[in-house]
Amino acid sequence: MYRYDEQDHKLVRERVAQFRGQTERYLAGELKEEEFLPLRLQNGLYVQRLAPMLRIAVPYGLMNSTQVRRLAHITRKYDKGYAHFTTRQNVQLNWPNLEDVPDILAELAEVEMHAVQTSGNCIRNTTTDQFAGVAQDELIDPRPYCELIRQWSTFHPEFAFLPRKFKIAVCGAKEDRAAIRAHDIGIQIVKNDQGETGFEVLVGGGLGRTPILGVTIREFLPEAHLLSYLEAIVRVYNQLGRRDNKFKARIKILVKAMGAEEFARRVEAEWEQIKDGADQLTPEAIEWSKRFFPEPTYKAFSNGHGEAVLRDQAGEDKAFSRWLERNTFPHRVNGYQSVTLSTKPTGIPPGDVTDRQLEAIADLADKYSFGEVRVTHEQNVVLADVEQEKLFDLWQEARKHGFATPNIGTLTDMICCPGGDYCSLANAKSIPVAEAIQRKFDDLDYLYDLGDLDLNISGCMNACGHHHIGHIGILGVDKKGEEFYQVQLGGSSNEKASLGKVLGPSFSRDEMPETIGKILDVFVENRQPEEFFIDTYNRIGLQPFKERVYAKAS
Amino acid sequence: MQKPAKPSVKKPAVKQPIGEQPENPAKLILDGAIVDNQWNLLPLGGEEEITADNLASGKLILPLSLWLELREQLQDRKEEIGVWLDSDETADLVGEHAAELPLIAAHFPLFTDGRAFTVGRLLRERYGYTGEVRAVGSFIRDQLTYLKRCGFNAFAYQGDQPLEGLLESMADFSDSYQAAADQPRPIFRRRALA
Numbered sequence: 001m002y003r004y005d006e007q008d009h010k011l012v013r014e015r016v017a018q019f020r021g022q023t024e025r026y027l028a029g030e031l032k033e034e035e036f037l038p039l040r041l042q043n044g045l046y047v048q049r050l051a052p053m054l055r056i057a058v059p060y061g062l063m064n065s066t067q068v069r070r071l072a073h074i075t076r077k078y079d080k081g082y083a084h085f086t087t088r089q090n091v092q093l094n095w096p097n098l099e100d101v102p103d104i105l106a107e108l109a110e111v112e113m114h115a116v117q118t119s120g121n122c123i124r125n126t127t128t129d130q131f132a133g134v135a136q137d138e139l140i141d142p143r144p145y146c147e148l149i150r151q152w153s154t155f156h157p158e159f160a161f162l163p164r165k166f167k168i169a170v171c172g173a174k175e176d177r178a179a180i181r182a183h184d185i186g187i188q189i190v191k192n193d194q195g196e197t198g199f200e201v202l203v204g205g206g207l208g209r210t211p212i213l214g215v216t217i218r219e220f221l222p223e224a225h226l227l228s229y230l231e232a233i234v235r236v237y238n239q240l241g242r243r244d245n246k247f248k249a250r251i252k253i254l255v256k257a258m259g260a261e262e263f264a265r266r267v268e269a270e271w272e273q274i275k276d277g278a279d280q281l282t283p284e285a286i287e288w289s290k291r292f293f294p295e296p297t298y299k300a301f302s303n304g305h306g307e308a309v310l311r312d313q314a315g316e317d318k319a320f321s322r323w324l325e326r327n328t329f330p331h332r333v334n335g336y337q338s339v340t341l342s343t344k345p346t347g348i349p350p351g352d353v354t355d356r357q358l359e360a361i362a363d364l365a366d367k368y369s370f371g372e373v374r375v376t377h378e379q380n381v382v383l384a385d386v387e388q389e390k391l392f393d394l395w396q397e398a399r400k401h402g403f404a405t406p407n408i409g410t411l412t413d414m415i416c417c418p419g420g421d422y423c424s425l426a427n428a429k430s431i432p433v434a435e436a437i438q439r440k441f442d443d444l445d446y447l448y449d450l451g452d453l454d455l456n457i458s459g460c461m462n463a464c465g466h467h468h469i470g471h472i473g474i475l476g477v478d479k480k481g482e483e484f485y486q487v488q489l490g491g492s493s494n495e496k497a498s499l500g501k502v503l504g505p506s507f508s509r510d511e512m513p514e515t516i517g518k519i520l521d522v523f524v525e526n527r528q529p530e531e532f533f534i535d536t537y538n539r540i541g542l543q544p545f546k547e548r549v550y551a552k553a554s
Numbered sequence: 555m556q557k558p559a560k561p562s563v564k565k566p567a568v569k570q571p572i573g574e575q576p577e578n579p580a581k582l583i584l585d586g587a588i589v590d591n592q593w594n595l596l597p598l599g600g601e602e603e604i605t606a607d608n609l610a611s612g613k614l615i616l617p618l619s620l621w622l623e624l625r626e627q628l629q630d631r632k633e634e635i636g637v638w639l640d641s642d643e644t645a646d647l648v649g650e651h652a653a654e655l656p657l658i659a660a661h662f663p664l665f666t667d668g669r670a671f672t673v674g675r676l677l678r679e680r681y682g683y684t685g686e687v688r689a690v691g692s693f694i695r696d697q698l699t700y701l702k703r704c705g706f707n708a709f710a711y712q713g714d715q716p717l718e719g720l721l722e723s724m725a726d727f728s729d730s731y732q733a734a735a736d737q738p739r740p741i742f743r744r745r746a747l748a
Contacts, residue, residue, distance in 0.1 A: 007729055151732075157704050157734050
C-alpha cells in the first residue's frame with residue numbers, strides 16, 4: 001500500500017498544527033462558531049446529538065495492521081472503546097472530546113493517517129472496490145489511480161469551499177462494487193481498442209433528497225489526463241454550481257439543470273486549456289504510484305489444490321460450509337480466497353467494532369493476509385489475500401471474535417447509518433429497525449434461500465444508509481414528531497444501478513419486521529429458479545408487493 | 555414611406571450585488587507586509603449615474619460591470635483604475651484585458667463562497683496577470699494559505715482579528731500536492747520517483 005515520504009509527513013503534520021491552532025483560537029473565543037464550522041468539518045469533526053463525532057479517513061478503504069492497532073488504541077484512550085465503519089470506507093468515533101481532537105490527529109499522523117476532508121464542502125475521500133487487485137473480474141487495479149487522486153485532492157487550494165460536498169469513486173472491474181453511479185464523479189477504468197488504459201467518466205450521481213444516477217460525459221479519457229479532467233469538472237462546478245440553496249447545490253443539480261451535454265461541453269472547453277499543462281500525469285508518476293501496490297509474495301499453488309481441501313472441510317462442517325459460501329470471495333490467484341469479516345451479527349449496530357475486535361482484525365491480517373485490511377462500503381472488513389488451506393483456521397478465529405456471521409450479501413448484512421441514536425440530522429432511529437429485522441430473520445437456511453439481497457436503512461433523506469440503491473430501502477421519516485419508516489423497492493448499486501421506488505404510505509417501527517416479511521413472501525411465491533430478489537422485482541414490478549403489504553385484513 | 559425600424563438597443567441588466575458589498579479597510583496585507591490601503595473601492599449601484607467625467611479622482615477600484623462600460627473612456631487613467639469582481643463574475647469576463655489593470659479584486663460575499671479561488675488561479679495561470687490580486691469581502695484568516703496558493707497577494711481583511719495573525723496563517727503550509735499559481739509543478743513532477 002501507499003507509504004508516506006517526508007513530504008507527505010510534513011504536510012499532514014502541518015495540517016495537525018494548523019487545526020490545533022484553530023481549535024485553540026475557537027476555545028479562546030477568537031474564532032467564531034460559524035467560522036470554525038467548515039474548518040472543523042474539513043478535519044472530520046462534527047458536533048452530534050450527544051457528543052462530537054470524528055470521521056477518520058481510510059483512503060480507498062485500505063489500512064495496514066499498524067494503523068488498525070492505532071485506531072484500537074485511540075478508541076480506548078479518547079473514546080468509549082469502539083469505532084464505526086462507514087459506507088464511504090471511513091472510520092468514525094462517536095464520543096471524542098473536542099479538546100482532544102488535535103491530539104487524536106497527531107496520533108493518527110504518526111501512522112500515516114488523518115481526518116482531512118472527510119466532511120465539509122470539499123473533495124472527500126476517494127472510494128473504490130474492496131476487492132481491488134484481487135478480483136477475478138478486474139481489468140486494472142484502481143488503487144494507484146486512487147492514490148494519485150488522493151494526493152491531487154488533498155489540501156486542494158481552489159476547491160476547499162465548493163458549493164457542496166464532492167465524492168469520487170473509482171471502479172476497475174466488470175462488476176461495480178464501488179457504486180460509481182451514485183457519486184459526484186464516477187470513474188470506470190477501461191481499455192480502448194488499441195489496448196491503452198483510460199477512463200470512462202460519469203458525473204452527477206448522488207443520493208440524498210434528490211437521488212440521481214450519474215451519466216457518462218466522456219467515454220474514453222486517456223490515462224495521462226486523469227487529474228486535469230477532474231480539475232476541469234470541479235472548476236466548472238465551483239464557478240457555476242448553485243450556492244443559494246444548500247439542497248440544490250450538489251453537482252447533480254447543475255448537470256441536470258444545464259443538461260449533461262452542455263455540462264460536458266463546458267468541461268471539455270475548460271479541459272482544453274489545461275490538459276497539456278503540469279497536471280498531465282507522466283508515465284513515471286503512474287509507474288511510481290503502481291509500485292506501492294505490488295503483488296504480495298503469493299505462494300505457488302497448483303490449480304484446484306485448495307478447492308479440494310476446502311471441499312473436504314466443508315463436507316464435514318456445515319457451519320464452515322455456510323461461511324465459505326457467503327463470506328469468501330474468489331481470488332484471481334490459485335490457492336487464495338478473499339474473506340469478508342461480518343460486522344453484522346444480530347444485535348450490534350451494523351459497522352460497529354470494539355477496540356478488542358480492531359486488535360483481532362489486525363492480528364488476523366498479520367497472520368493470514370499480508371498485514372492489510374480493507375473497509376467495504378457495506379461496512380464490513382475484508383482480508384483480501386488468504387490461503388485457501390488456512391481458511392478453516394481463520395474461520396475459527398474469526399468466530400471467536402464475533403466476525404464470522406455467515407450473512408454477507410444476505411438480508412441481514414444491512415447497510416445502516418447511525419441514525420437518530422447518534423446523528424443530529426436524523427428524523428428517525430435506524431439501528432433498532434436493523435436489529436428488529438435481524439431478529440425476525442435469523443434462520444440461516446431461510447436467508448440463504450432468499451439469496452443475495454441488499455437491505456439499506458437511512459434515518460433521514462440525506463441517505464447515508466444508501467436506501468435509494470438497496471433492493472429494499474428503508475427511510476426514516478418524521479410525522480408530526482413521531483418516527484415512521486418508508487419502504488422503497490428495486491434500487492441497485494452495481495453496474496446496472498437503479499433507484500428504488502416508494503412502495504406506499506410509511507409504517508411504524510413495530511410494523512417494520514412484519515412488512516419486510518410480507519415483501520419477502522411475495523418474492524418467494526413469485527420467484528423463478530435462479531432469480532434473486534432484484535430480478536423478480538424487475539420482472540413483476542411494484543404492484544404485487546404493494547397489494548400484499550397494504551391488503552386490508554379480511 | 556415607412557420608417558426603417560429602429561435597432562432596439564437593449565440596456566444591459568443592472569448587475570445586482572451578491573450579498574453584502576465589500577468594505578475597504580484602511581490597512582491591508584500586501585506581499586506579506588501590513589501596509590496602508592492606497593485605493594478606494596466603489597460599490598455596485600448607488601443613486602447617481604457614474605460616468606467617466608464624474609468619476610472620483612485618485613486610485614479607484616470599480617465594479618467590473620462599470621469598468622466594462624467606461625473602459626474605453628478611461629484609457630488615460632489606466633494606472634489608477636482597478637476592478638473588483640463579484641462572486642458571480644468569472645475571470646474570463648476580464649480575460650485578456652487583465653494586462654491593462656494594475657489591480658483586480660475578487661469578492662467574498664460570504665467566506666464560504668469559494669468562487670474567488672478560481673478567479674485568482676485563472677488570472678494568474680490562464681491570463682498571465684502579474685498585477686495585484688486582492689481578496690475583498692468576508693474571507694477569514696484561515697483561508698489565507700489557500701488564497702495565496704491561488705495567486706492572491708493582497709488581503710483587504712474586514713474582520714475583527716489582528717492582521718498579524720493573518721500573516722501567521724499564511725504560512726500554515728510549506729509544501730503542497732497540486733500545481734497552483736504559486737507552484738507550477740505538482741508533487742509528482744517534483745518527487746524523486748525512481
